[in-house]
Structure formats: C-alpha cells, structure tokens
Amino acid sequence: MKTKSLALYFIAALCALTSCKKATSSASTGNPAISLLNVSYDPTREFYLDINQAFQKVWQTKTGQSLDIKQSHGGSGKQSRSVIDGLQADVVTLALAGDIDSLAKEAKLVPSDWQTKLSNNSSPYTSTIVFVVRKGNPKGIKDWADLTTSGVQVITPNPKTSGGARWNYLAAWAWANKQFAGDETKILDYMTRLFKNVPVLDTGARGSTTTFAQRGIGDVFLSWENEAWLIEKEFPGKTEIVYPSISILAEPPVAVVEKNATKHGTTEVARAYLEFLYTDEAQELAGKHYYRPRNPAIAAKYHDKLPELPLVTIDKDFGGWAKAQKIHFDDGGTFDKVYGSH
Amino acid sequence: MPKRRVIPGFGLSMGFTISYLSLIILIPLAALFLKAARLGASQWWQILTSERIIAAAKLTFGASAAAATVSTVLGLLVTWVLVRYRFPGRRLLDAMVDLPFALPTAVAGITLTQIYAPHGWVGQYISQAALWIQATYAPTGWWGEVIQDWADKGAAYSPLGVFIALTFIGFPFVVRTLQPVMEDFSSEYEEAAATLGAGRWTVFRRVILPMFIPALITGFTLAFARAIGEYGSVIFISGNLPMKTEILPLLVVAQLEQFKYEAAAVIAAGMLIVSFTLLFLINLLQRRLNWQNN
Amino acid sequence: MSYRPVTTESAPVRLFLIACAVLVLALFLLLPLAAVFAEAFRKGWEVFLASLHEEAALSAIKLTLIAAGVSVPLNTLFGVSAAWLVTKFRFKGRSLLVSLIDLPFAVSPVIAGLVWVMLFGAKGWFPQSAMADAFAPAAHLAASLAEYQGFGWLFSDLAVWLADPKIIFALPGIVIATTFVTFPFVARELIPLMETQGSDQEEAAVTLGARGWHVFFRVTLPNIKWGLLYGVLLCNARAMGEFGAVSVVSGHIRGETNTLPLHVEVLYNEYQFSAAFACATLLAFLALVTLSLKTAVEYFSGHDASGKH
Numbered sequence: 001m002k003t004k005s006l007a008l009y010f011i012a013a014l015c016a017l018t019s020c021k022k023a024t025s026s027a028s029t030g031n032p033a034i035s036l037l038n039v040s041y042d043p044t045r046e047f048y049l050d051i052n053q054a055f056q057k058v059w060q061t062k063t064g065q066s067l068d069i070k071q072s073h074g075g076s077g078k079q080s081r082s083v084i085d086g087l088q089a090d091v092v093t094l095a096l097a098g099d100i101d102s103l104a105k106e107a108k109l110v111p112s113d114w115q116t117k118l119s120n121n122s123s124p125y126t127s128t129i130v131f132v133v134r135k136g137n138p139k140g141i142k143d144w145a146d147l148t149t150s151g152v153q154v155i156t157p158n159p160k161t162s163g164g165a166r167w168n169y170l171a172a173w174a175w176a177n178k179q180f181a182g183d184e185t186k187i188l189d190y191m192t193r194l195f196k197n198v199p200v201l202d203t204g205a206r207g208s209t210t211t212f213a214q215r216g217i218g219d220v221f222l223s224w225e226n227e228a229w230l231i232e233k234e235f236p237g238k239t240e241i242v243y244p245s246i247s248i249l250a251e252p253p254v255a256v257v258e259k260n261a262t263k264h265g266t267t268e269v270a271r272a273y274l275e276f277l278y279t280d281e282a283q284e285l286a287g288k289h290y291y292r293p294r295n296p297a298i299a300a301k302y303h304d305k306l307p308e309l310p311l312v313t314i315d316k317d318f319g320g321w322a323k324a325q326k327i328h329f330d331d332g333g334t335f336d337k338v339y340g341s342h
Numbered sequence: 343m344p345k346r347r348v349i350p351g352f353g354l355s356m357g358f359t360i361s362y363l364s365l366i367i368l369i370p371l372a373a374l375f376l377k378a379a380r381l382g383a384s385q386w387w388q389i390l391t392s393e394r395i396i397a398a399a400k401l402t403f404g405a406s407a408a409a410a411t412v413s414t415v416l417g418l419l420v421t422w423v424l425v426r427y428r429f430p431g432r433r434l435l436d437a438m439v440d441l442p443f444a445l446p447t448a449v450a451g452i453t454l455t456q457i458y459a460p461h462g463w464v465g466q467y468i469s470q471a472a473l474w475i476q477a478t479y480a481p482t483g484w485w486g487e488v489i490q491d492w493a494d495k496g497a498a499y500s501p502l503g504v505f506i507a508l509t510f511i512g513f514p515f516v517v518r519t520l521q522p523v524m525e526d527f528s529s530e531y532e533e534a535a536a537t538l539g540a541g542r543w544t545v546f547r548r549v550i551l552p553m554f555i556p557a558l559i560t561g562f563t564l565a566f567a568r569a570i571g572e573y574g575s576v577i578f579i580s581g582n583l584p585m586k587t588e589i590l591p592l593l594v595v596a597q598l599e600q601f602k603y604e605a606a607a608v609i610a611a612g613m614l615i616v617s618f619t620l621l622f623l624i625n626l627l628q629r630r631l632n633w634q635n636n
Numbered sequence: 637m638s639y640r641p642v643t644t645e646s647a648p649v650r651l652f653l654i655a656c657a658v659l660v661l662a663l664f665l666l667l668p669l670a671a672v673f674a675e676a677f678r679k680g681w682e683v684f685l686a687s688l689h690e691e692a693a694l695s696a697i698k699l700t701l702i703a704a705g706v707s708v709p710l711n712t713l714f715g716v717s718a719a720w721l722v723t724k725f726r727f728k729g730r731s732l733l734v735s736l737i738d739l740p741f742a743v744s745p746v747i748a749g750l751v752w753v754m755l756f757g758a759k760g761w762f763p764q765s766a767m768a769d770a771f772a773p774a775a776h777l778a779a780s781l782a783e784y785q786g787f788g789w790l791f792s793d794l795a796v797w798l799a800d801p802k803i804i805f806a807l808p809g810i811v812i813a814t815t816f817v818t819f820p821f822v823a824r825e826l827i828p829l830m831e832t833q834g835s836d837q838e839e840a841a842v843t844l845g846a847r848g849w850h851v852f853f854r855v856t857l858p859n860i861k862w863g864l865l866y867g868v869l870l871c872n873a874r875a876m877g878e879f880g881a882v883s884v885v886s887g888h889i890r891g892e893t894n895t896l897p898l899h900v901e902v903l904y905n906e907y908q909f910s911a912a913f914a915c916a917t918l919l920a921f922l923a924l925v926t927l928s929l930k931t932a933v934e935y936f937s938g939h940d941a942s943g944k945h
Contacts, residue, residue: 037889045906050667072888073902077599085757086764087805087887102601107758160596169401200581203592207578215459217495234907267402330600339584340393348839352850355721362714366816367739370751373761377754409771416660423657427650435658441665445874447880448915452904453668463667510664518870522829522863542645548772557828564741564824571744574879591744610747619743622735629731633829
C-alpha cells in the first residue's frame with residue numbers, strides 16, 4: 001500500500017510540474033523588452049487605453065525600448081487587496097487615497113508618504129459626483145434635497161464594496177452637513193431617508209450604471225462625472241446630467257508600487273509613466289475622457305462640459321480618508337446606522 | 343487494515359482519495375479556519391449574531407431551501423420525461439439541461455436580471471400582474487410591501503429574484519443525479535406490480551419513487567449546497583439591500599473590502615459549518631434509506 | 637415505439653407530462669439562452685466574429701481550455717477512486733468522507749478563491765518570496781539541467797518559474813481554484829449510480845479469478861461509463877464557466893490572466909454588450925459541442941445512454 005500511494009504522489013507531482021511548465025511558457029512567449037502592470041479601478045478603462053498608447057510612443061522615442069503595458073481593472077478596494085496579496089503591480093491608479101494608504105499600512109509596498117511624491121496630492125486628474133436623471137428630468141431633481149422626496153428612486157452602488165459609492169455618500173453628507181449646520185441627528189435622518197429611496201445597491205459603479213441606464217431602474221443615479229458623460233455617449237438621448245449645488249472633489253490618486261517595481265527593475269519607467277500623466281498630452285486625454293485636468297489652461301478648454309461648482313474636499317471637510325473610512329464606512333459606522341435604523 | 347475484502351483496491355483508492363482530498367480541500371479549508379480562529383469566541387459570536395448577518399442568513403438558507411425543493415420537483419418531472427418518453431426534440435431538451443453549468447454564473451446573473459427586470463421579457467408581466475393585484479385587492483401590510491416591490495422592480499432585486507437565480511443554478515444537479523439512476527432502473531418491479539393489479543399511479547408511488555429517493559435526496563442536497571454558496575449570479579439580481587436582499591457571500595466580500603480577513607473568515611467558516619452539518623446529516627439519512635432498500 | 641402498456645402511462649398523461657417538461661425547460665433555461673444570443677447578434681455577425689477574434693478573447697479562450705484541461709482529468713481520476721472506495725467498501729468514517737467530498741459544493745466560490753489567497757498570498761502560509769527562497773536550489777539545478785540537449789526547454793522554463801514561483805494571480809492559481817470548485821462533480825455522479833448497482837458483479841468476477849485492475853476495467857467501467865461521461869461533461873462545463881473563485885485569484889490582467897467568463901465580465905463593464913454576449917455564446921457552444929460528442933459516442937457504440945431499448 002505504501003508503494004502505491006508513493007506512486008500516486010509521484011503522479012500528482014508530475015501533474016503539478018506540467019501545469020507549472022504551461023504557466024511559464026505562456027508567460028514567456030512574445031516577451032518584449034520591458035513590461036509594466038497598471039492596476040486600476042473600474043471606470044478608467046477607456047482612459048488608460050489611450051494613455052498607454054501615447055506613453056508607449058513617448059517611451060519608444062526616448063529610450064528606443066518597446067514597452068508593453070498591461071492593465072487590470074476592478075473595484076478599487078478589491079484591486080488594492082489583490083496588490084497586497086501579491087498581484088505584481090508596478091503602478092496603481094485607484095479611486096481613493098485610502099486604498100493606496102492600505103498598501104503602505106498593510107504590506108509596506110509603498111512608502112507612507114507616497115502622496116507627496118507627485119504634485120497635486122499625487123492626483124493628476126480629479127472628478128466629482130453628479131446626478132444623472134432621465135431625459136427631460138421628469139421628477140424635477142435639482143439638488144440633494146430632492147433625493148429624499150417620496151417616490152423618487154435613487155441608484156448608487158454599495159459604499160461597503162465600491163469606492164465611487166463612498167464619494168457619493170460623502171458628497172450627500174457634505175450637503176446635509178451644510179444644510180443642517182452640522183446637527184448629526186438631522187444629517188443621519190436625511191441619509192436614512194435618502195437610502196430608503198435606494199431600490200438597488202450594486203457592488204460596483206459599473207453595475208449601478210447598467211441598472212440605471214440599461215435596465216431602466218430608478219429616477220436619479222449618483223455617478224462619477226466621467227461615468228455620467230460616458231452614459232450620455234453609450235445611451236444617447238436617454239439621460240441628462242444635473243449638477244447639484246455642492247459636491248465633493250474626488251481625487252483619484254496614483255503611485256509607483258516601489259517594492260514591486262524595484263524587484264522588476266521597472267522603477268524608472270513606472271515613475272516616467274506616472275509623470276507622463278501630468279504632461280499636456282495626457283491632461284488633454286484626461287479632459288477628453290471627462291476627467292478634470294489639473295492643468296488650469298487645459299481645464300479651461302473643457303469648461304463647458306465640466307463646469308465649476310462648489311466642492312468640499314476629503315482632507316479639509318472629513319479629516320482625510322483614514323478618519324472618513326472609520327467614522328462612516330467601517331462596521332458600526334454611520335452607514336450601518338443608516339441601515340440599522342430601518 | 344480491516345478484515346480482508348473480496349473486492350480489490352481498498353488501499354489504493356483510500357490512499358489516493360484521502361491524499362487528493364487533503365491537498366485540494368482540507369489543507370486550504372484548514373487555513374481558513376486557522377485564520378478565523380485568530381478571533382476569540384466572543385468575537386465570533388458578535389460577528390455571527392449581528393443583525394445584518396442574521397438577515398442575510400435567513401435569506402440565503404431560506405431561498406436556497408425553497409429553490410432546491412422546486413428544483414427537485416421540476417427535476418423529477420423533466421428527468422422522467424427525458425428518460426421514459428420518446429418524442430421529437432428530446433435530445434435538444436436533454437442538452438439544454440446543462441445550460442446553467444455552461445453559462446458562466448456572471449452571465450447567468452446578468453441575463454436573468456435582464457429578463458426579470460421590470461422592462462424585461464418576463465418582468466414586465468410580473469410587474470403588470472402586481473399592479474393589477476394592487477388595483478383589485480389593494481393589499482396592505484407585509485403582503486402589500488411584496489406586491490409593491492414586484493410592481494416596481496418586476497421579479498428582480500427582491501428575494502424572489504434570488505430564488506429564481508438559485509433555482510436556475512440548482513436545477514441541473516437534480517436532473518443529472520437522477521438521470522443515470524433512472525436509466526439503470528430495470529422495469530421488472532414495475533411489471534411485477536402491474537401484473538399484480540396495481541394502477542400506474544400506485545406503481546409510481548409505491549415502487550418507482552422509493553427507488554429514486556436516494557438519488558432525489560442527493561440531487562436536493564447538491565442543489566441546496568450549491569445555492570448557499572452561489573455568488574456570481576445572485577449579486578446581479580438580488581439588489582444587495584442591507585437587511586433585505588443581501589446574501590451571506592456578499593457579506594464575506596464586504597468584510598474583505600475593509601481588509602478584515604479574520605471577520606471574513608469567520609463568516610465563511612460559519613457558513614461552512616452549517617452547510618457541512620446539513621450535508622453530513624443528509625448523507626447519514628441516505629445511508630439508512632439505502633440499507634432499508636437493500 | 638413498441639411499449640408494453642404496463643410500464644408506461646396513457647397517451648394523454650404522457651403528452652401532458654411532456655408539455656410540462658418542455659414548458660419548464662423553455663421558460664427556465666431556453667429564455668436566458670435566447671436572451672444571450674439576442675444580445676450577441678444585436679450588432680450583427682461582423683461584430684460577433686470580430687469580438688471572438690480579438691487578441692484578449694483568444695488568450696482568454698486558451699487559458700480557459702488549459703484550466704479545464706488540467707482540472708478535469710485530475711478530478712475524474714479522483715472521482716472514480718472515491719466512488720470505488722465509498723461504494724465497494726464499508727468502513728468507519730464513510731459518511732464523513734462522503735460529506736467531505738460534497739463540501740466544495742457548499743463552499744461559496746468567493747471563499748474557494750479566498751482560501752488559496754490565504755495559503756499563497758503575500759501574507760499567507762506560503763508566500764511567493766518564501767517559496768522562491770525554498771525553491772532556489774531546485775531552480776539552480778533546473779537551470780544547469782537546461783544546458784543539456786533534448787529536454788532543455790522544459791528545464792529552462794522550469795528554472796524561470798522556480799526562481800519566481802507565482803501561484804495566485806497566475807495560471808497555477810487559476811488551475812487550482814478551478815480544480816477546487818469542480819472537485820466533487822465526477823464522484824457525485826458515480827456514487828449514487830454505483831450504489832444502486834451494488835458489488836455483486838465485481839464479487840462474482842473476483843470469485844471467478846479476475847484480479848485488480850481487471851475487475852475495474854472489465855466489469856465496473858462498462859457499467860458506469862455513461863454515468864462517468866455525464867460526470868466528466870458536467871465537470872468540464874463547470875470548469876469552463878467558473879467565475880467567482882477564479883475572479884478572486886486571477887488579478888484580472890488583460891490578455892494574461894483573464895479566463896473566458898472573466899473576459900465576458902470585462903467586456904460587459906466596458907459597455908461592449910454585444911462582444912460580451914458573443915463570448916458568452918462561445919461558452920454555450922462549448923457545452924453544445926461536448927453534448928454532441930456524447931451523442932456521437934452513443935451512436936457509434938450502438939448504445940442509447942439516455943434511455944432503454
């Protein structure tokens with residue numbers, strides 16, 4: 001019996017070997033000079049497709065090296081967790097600073113002062129939260145106050161699982177905070193009534209977009225500004241965008257995952273890639289994809305599409321991501337209270 | 343080793359089965375339990391008895407049980423027709439049974455939502471029917487809320503949607519477990535019973551059905567167990583409202599998003615313990631039935 | 637169509653039951669399939685074909701085939717072995733074993749992916765860096781063996797992998813996650829079947845002097861081959877369609893670690909609905925192909941697996 005089971009272990013080992021073999025061969029075929037993995041969040045797919053093409057050309061002319069940029073997209077939190085668990089990202093371009101903070105805190109993959117490495121809080125472009133309503137705005141939704149009207153259905157993803165939804169939540173909170181002069185009972189009451197009007201909480205921003213735009217559920221969709229414009233493009237003539245009286249400045253940050261980049265020998269190209277995001281060419285692309293460029297001259301060009309509005313910031317009004325996460329979204333936070341009081 | 347057996351291969355099959363089982367299933371699950379064990383008993387209790395978890399557990403187990411029951415009844419009917427009758431298009435129907443396996447769960451979720459959403463192929467009729475009920479009977483209370491839900495959202499984004507997705511996922515398990523057994527079923531008992539004057543319905547109830555009970559139980563168990571863990575198809579159609587339409591696997595994911603690996607492991611371990619106990623009890627029951635049959 | 641009346645129902649009852657079954661299948665299974673195809677062809681044939689020809693789609697197809705190609709044979713071997721053990725012998729802990737075999741059904745796909753992350757993740761039991769250290773001597777050995785002619789390519793590839801042993805977020809992780817999820821299918825198909833058949837025939841064969849593998853290949857296999865085939869088909873279909881577990885361990889690197897179901901999700905999230913559903917129809921096609929293979933086998937072997945003569 002012993003010899004038999006030994007033989008079986010041998011077979012199992014052989015099988016394991018063959019699978020390893022396949023793994024390496026598929027990884028090594030057609031390997032260009034250098035490759036970079038950019039781990040990003042959901043709504044940036046189209047944007048980085050363009051950026052990658054542009055940067056490949058720039059890098060080729062500068063160094064003569066051909067560059068292969070691989071993309072991975074998913075929910076911001078999930079992506080951050082994958083990198084912590086060993087996904088070999090050279091750069092991360094995520095939805096919130098909190099998710100890159102975790103890379104520093106949980107696994108020391110980036111230095112804790114990563115946000116100072118690039119200008120503008122390491123966010124080469126910004127965005128904000130706007131309302132998307134049905135064509136003609138049949139329910140007359142103008143501002144945050146209208147979202148709690150009975151009979152209005154609000155679509156937003158789940159703040160527990162989606163980065164975008166956390167911006168939505170904080171934007172609504174910021175308005176209520178101003179409206180009720182910081183009276184927390186009243187703010188919580190407003191948030192509770194708001195979420196009573198939410199019929200579906202998808203796990204990610206793209207899921208909510210589909211629910212609203214394709215399935216036709218809901219009267220108003222709280223959305224990233226760039227997603228809102230994308231909906232206009234993908235589902236023409238069905239929706240319109242409403243800018244509320246106040247919203248939040250969303251700063252999607254970028255960083256070199258230094259530990260991985262050092263290991264892969266890609267630190268230089270990774271830095272150049274992120275710095276490229278601040279160049280005029282990339283800022284133009286950002287504007288084209290409805291992100292707000294940091295460069296004021298280029299931002300001015302896109303003014304008619306991306307108008308100015310009063311924006312609160314996470315650092316000034318919420319004391320940074322770590323604090324906001326703890327107060328609002330961790331277990332027992334205000335979001336749980338909003339649902340607990342049902 | 344126990345006393346000598348007539349049939350060969352005990353050592354070999356035992357050795358291979360146990361090693362493979364350990365490598366693929368037991369060691370990874372041990373890792374999960376060790377992770378969960380980093381939290382003390384009081385924290386376990388606190389996590390597992392929180393309101394949201396209990397609401398999600400009710401939905402997950404309730405909808406799974408309902409879906410598995412319906413799958414079993416429908417599965418028995420369909421298998422019977424596929425095995426016993428000859429009619430044009432039979433092979434096509436047979437092929438279709440595997441569809442829920444072949445369709446990636448995410449695609450199934452997206453498609454089912456599309457069909458059962460208020461403007462979908464089926465959803466619009468459910469929505470209209472609900473509106474009609476509202477207009478005719480004006481239901482109130484708990485029932486009124488359900489009808490309002492259906493009127494607003496069709497069959498999607500509600501416990502009904504979860505039930506539909508889980509039935510879809512579980513159905514082939516019943517058919518494919520039952521089919522080989524039914525094909526092997528020899529008709530001599532039926533003939534004997536019929537010769538002794540039993541009616542067709544009596545033969546079915548007293549002779550045929552008891553022979554299929556073990557396979558039916560297996561099918562039910564598989565459909566049920568699979569439904570408890572199902573994620574991909576359900577999250578699209580459930581709507582994920584806390585306290586109302588959240589399923590347990592979603593809460594595991596939600597914990598992970600907050601980097602709470604231990605808490606996620608606790609919920610996962612809790613789910614595992616419950617499902618494993620169910621599987622174990624049903625397997626025991628089945629063994630007793632087999633003994634009785636033999 | 638020569639039925640003895642005692643073992644079948646009257647014609648109206650038969651028709652009624654058939655109608656019910658057709659209705660159930662059509663409403664429940666055909667409708668979603670129709671929806672998938674309707675979406676896939678909404679923008680016409682060209683978009684449909686183009687989306688299958690895309691590089692990322694091709695790499696996803698390849699990855700899906702490899703993952704199924706490794707996990708299905710492994711689980712088939714296991715299934716036969718486990719079914720033999722459980723149905724031919726009585727021993728302590730048998731019920732426990734059967735329940736353990738069923739266990740992966742009850743494990744949520746999300747958790748099935750998560751456990752591998754807990755084992756092989758950067759903070760797990762066997763992180764990549766630690767494995768690289770442990771495998772360093774083996775990597776050296778493989779590297780030196782790579783210099784020899786003949787099997788050199790194998791060893792050079794092996795050396796590369798051993799030097800940087802990626803499990804999760806790479807192909808091995810996808811393969812083991814798929815294996816985990818499809819683990820019980822073959823065993824589950826065989827156990828009830830072999831249970832009803834009992835062991836009389838095998839015992840008779842042994843009494844008549846048959847030995848070891850002979851008993852299995854000559855007596856058992858012919859009896860269970862159709863059940864085995866069903867099991868393999870199910871296992872394969874599920875392996876190709878698995879989403880949740882693979883999604884956790886894949887890392888979603890486009891053109892590299894996206895399997896076909898993940899690629900469908902990616903496309904769907906890029907608003908390329910037609911392309912997404914085109915790839916989904918491919919998975920449905922794969923299932924139909926395996927099913928027609930099954931029909932062909934039945935035809936040529938002169939045996940109708942799906943019914944009595």
